[in-house]
Amino acid sequence: MTDQAQRPSRSPHTVAQRLLNASAANALDPHTDIDWSAPLLKDAFFWPPERLALYGTPLWDRLDHQQRVALSRHEVAHMAQMGHWFELAIIRMLARYLMSRRVLDVRAYYALTEMADETRHITMFGRLLSRLGCPNRPVPARIRLPHPVAAAAFQDITTFTSTLVVEEVLDRFQREAAQDERIQPLVRSVCRLHVSEEARHVSFARTELREAVAHASRGHLAFHRTLTALVASHTVPALLRPDRYGDIGIAPALARRQVRANPHHHATVLWSGEKLISFLLDADLIRRPQHHLWRRCGLMASTRQ
Template identity: 50%
Template sequence: MSSPTGVRAQTPDAVAKRLLRASASHSFDPDTDIDWDAPLENGKWFWPPERLSLYATPMWDRMDERQRIELSRQEMASYMSMSIWNELHVLRMFSHYVGTQDPTDSRTHYALTELADETRHMKMMARLLATYNCPVYRYPPLLRRLLPLTPFAFQDLTTFALVLVIEELQDPVQRESMRDERLQSVMRQVCRIHVTEEARHVSFARAELRAAVERASRRRLAVHRELTAISAGLGVSALLDPRVYRAAGLDTAAALRQRRDNPYFRKSMLDSGKKVVDFLTEVGMITPLQHHWWRRANLIA
């Protein structure tokens, strides 16, 4: 399948070899590459305020600066917690994928490299939560029961599609965060590492997904479109735990109503999801038949 510009996309093997070279020359060790002893800076945020779910709502207008910053800490904690569980899920999916591949192949070698990256990222985000004394949020019970079963059902198509959803959805806000001097220092450093290494993961997943779509039958593709859409609809909806509002001293029911009706938050979600939705539509993993699930995830208007 050609890219939108008409230039033939690189083969998965060529992409994997390029990414292996990049990983060898430009990877991070969060234990030593982050200044974990950087002091907590009074008045600084933990997440960009414009990306918070209640930004510019009536509830936001009534909050003082201290409470707004606390909301940013809680929302960051929810996103980072869910990133840990998402990356644990990527480990499961990739482990299953690697078990079906030739261990001498460069694509398998890069998949193993990505497994190592994700293990470091999980530890990095867990240490971030500990550094800022944040609560750990968890997926709802239904998702926790379903996730261990999914690698066997997802196979290559849904595995790589969901890797893209997981990685690309938070890429825009993390790119903003790593440059935003209003944010805490450790937060910016974590985002810088995550953005740099996840860019390689996105390149690998895109190449593998293109190849998987090209060899898939129409029936198999239809099944995995639905699996991907349902998983995105359920998973993305769980990224921001409702308990963040109570933890920030807010009325949960009122906060959820204002979040639902907040045009700024809807636009933030649509902007964050645009690249991955456009790509999945381009390669044939999203059709109008799945739009209701993607709309549930606030990734399609």
């Protein structure tokens, strides 16, 4: 653990209190802070084109501008659908965390505050999906079905690592999209709101994770290193490889093959996980036995030693 993590000013209690104060001062409401009535612009992208999974492939080169815009619309719909489900999963994990905390613990107060934030975000993603008007696709069964059983083994380490896998990866994309003037104003507004509140969630998860690691036995820590790597290896591909190509007239099997072979997409996934992987290495949550799982999900380069 770093010296900074041991300082009293960075203790879990102090961080939770600071985050509670920040939440009280800066809480946002997607119902009123986003203009849902604003029309969608005809030719504007819904996501930075360079971050779309097909960007740089032969299929991408054959698409005209309107087809690329449609592709970005469906890819954002996929991320919103996945984000909607993952926020529900985070609420469920935080509820388990709360069951082991004292009622008057400031960390419990902040966890409840975060659950309220996530509830608003779920509503926000639902409203965005409605505005996008894309077909509603269920979360893949390989993600949805194992979660209730697997989550029973998570405890604090895998709970907060899993939270960071989703929140930090999406945060990297959303920060970029929020500043990109090529993107639909509605999508940029959703990204700005989400990023501003998720920054507090990431701070809380990182602090709680360091605390849990500091008190874990060697065997317990080894188990959760592997469990969290398994979660990432299943979660990240489902999040960042949308399978909605048939909705816009692209052969799904061909698109999937080109995405899997696309070096630009591989670089984008690595980019999305840079901060996350750096933190998890520093927190001693990734060691050599887990490298193949982190490489499988694309967040760790195959050349990393």
